[in-house]
Amino acid sequence: MNKNTSKEQNFWENKPLNELSETEWESLCDNCGKCCLNKLENDEGEFFYTNVVCTLYDYKNNCCSEYCKRSVLVPDCVKLTPDNIPMLGWMPKTCAYRLIHEGKKLPKWHPLISGNQQSVYDAGAGISHRSIKEEDAAFGTSYR
Ligand code: SF4
């Protein structure tokens, strides 16, 4: 019997974020897309999400179309790390990285719990059907 089985299977409950492998780290993202929405901050430091998403967001695959080059192509795209999560007050409350950092459980629709990606969208946690791309917003044209 592999002694590490339980720890590895539920790694998000058994390991701190800074000990996750790259694969484990990436699998924590549920591809909700909320972090790719433009946000507004008021004078009190409160954040408000718009329904306008980054131009590089890929609606078909529900993820960044240029993930490896995102920081170069979109300079204000913040690359999440275990170190900067505590400082990113704008991260959505449902974000798995934020939840784990705050010692909370993943929602039952998270792919690591449900076993499939579709559960995210069935739960209404994705942005695809309630957002528009920056280029569409700029010209005041089509809602998807
Ligand atoms: S908000 Fe969090 S879980 Fe959702 S896409 Fe962004 S990083 Fe992934």
Ligand code: SF4
């Ligand atoms: S560059 Fe990619 S990861 Fe960054 S906000 Fe845009 S779509 Fe999201």
